[in-house]
Amino acid sequence: MNQSTLTTTALTILRVIAGFLFAAHGWQKFNEWTIAGTQASFAKMGVPAAELAAPAVATLELVGGIALILGVLTRVFAALLAVDMLGALFLVHASAGVFAATGGYELVLLLAAGALAIALTGAGKLAVDRALFGRSNSKLSVLA
Numbered sequence: 001m002n003q004s005t006l007t008t009t010a011l012t013i014l015r016v017i018a019g020f021l022f023a024a025h026g027w028q029k030f031n032e033w034t035i036a037g038t039q040a041s042f043a044k045m046g047v048p049a050a051e052l053a054a055p056a057v058a059t060l061e062l063v064g065g066i067a068l069i070l071g072v073l074t075r076v077f078a079a080l081l082a083v084d085m086l087g088a089l090f091l092v093h094a095s096a097g098v099f100a101a102t103g104g105y106e107l108v109l110l111l112a113a114g115a116l117a118i119a120l121t122g123a124g125k126l127a128v129d130r131a132l133f134g135r136s137n138s139k140l141s142v143l144a
Contacts, residue, residue, distance in 0.1 A: 011124030023065025070125020
């Protein structure tokens with residue numbers, strides 16, 4: 001495989017897997033924990049404005065995750081998801097240390113890094129963004 005094919009493959013794998021995990025966490029907040037349960041959990045963890053943060057985070061993770069999978073407005077959603085994960089890291093997980101088994105930040109740090117990498121590189125060739133905004137003369141080509 002040439003470098004372009006490897007890069008396309010790597011970006012697609014990263015984008016789809018990260019998107020799946022974000023969407024799964026958003027879905028969990030809506031369906032397993034419910035928004036009311038997520039609000040209560042956020043409040044207990046000390047998240048500011050938990051009643052607003054919980055539905056916003058759940059929606060961002062679900063919609064943003066699906067957007068990453070498809071490669072739609074990828075840079076925008078990836079940047080927002082990176083900020084979401086950094087918020088989770090600093091507001092909730094940092095004090096518990098590294099390991100997720102003890103409530104630590106390893107998962108949120110990895111998701112933040114993956115989302116940031118996607119935000120910096122874009123969706124790659126196999127994405128809706130590329131089809132919509134990929135022309136070099138497009139004013140929106142920065143989104144591809």
